[in-house]
Amino acid sequence: MADASGQADIRGINVDKLAKGFADEENVFKKWVVVSKTSAREIRWYKKTSGFLDTPDTTGITASRIYNVGERALPYVVEQSWTRTTSYVKKFFVESPTISEEDIKDTDIDILATNVRDLVRAVARQVDSRIYNVITESQSPSDINTAAATGTGWDDTSSGNPIIDILTAKRNIRTNGYNPEGGVIAMDSLAHRDLMNYLITVKGSSIPQYSSEKVKTGVVMEILGLNVLVSENVVTDSVAVWVPNRSATWKQFMPLSSVVITDPGIGRKIRVWEEGECLLTDPKSVHLITDTTT
16 A cells, blocks of 8 residues: 555656646746735735826926926925735636546556646646736726737738837837836737738848848747747737736746546546736736737
8 A cells, every 4th residue: 555655646746747847838928927926815916007207287298397406496296106906816727537547557648648738738828818818908908008000900011010010019118117128029820920921021121131030940039129929828919018027927826736636446537726816017018009900
């Protein structure tokens, strides 16, 4: 019995390592936000309202009253504003059916490893999707920056202009007090196709090296100082730009975990879970480009 228990522990450790490895493959967006722990399922936090501190004049137009202040004049009082928010941890939870000991023993494929892989990818994909939806306010922007794509979209080679749209996104982020350089631009494979077509076919001759150097890897890894992420969790007809490790935070209540549940003489099942929530702490450091397809 001691040996059987030890073997079960070893199987659990191996499954856990497999789970974390497969999670790295799918978890694209978690790498580009702050990840920190939370000890409670109810999270109270503060959302930053604006970037630069300034004061509005009597006509409502923002004007600086910080420089060239008169001698012995009292300073204008300015302060940052924050919105108190409460969020609740979400649980991502799946398991396999019971896999018989006979199937585990004589099936040609590694049925345990296959199930671990697919279960972890299912959890990781949903976590990934949650992070993207929070960052983009589920495609209904109220606090983040947003603008429609130029013309009728990136797939329109006559009126579309992805470069202008990306530069507009960077400008809007910068005017709110954030540095967009080294930021993230996330798109689905359709928008990535249209961007590559624009760079190579439409503007290949006027954008040096894009038709030769950049295409060697098959993926545009960086454009205009932004890291390009391609994921099918990005909602079609939109592209998002944000400042990594600043715009949002993933609050982790329980890390990605897995366990093998053994029913002696019958079989085993695999259970995978993760608990956490994404918080959009600095919405003005995010820009959503909408209507990227005709």
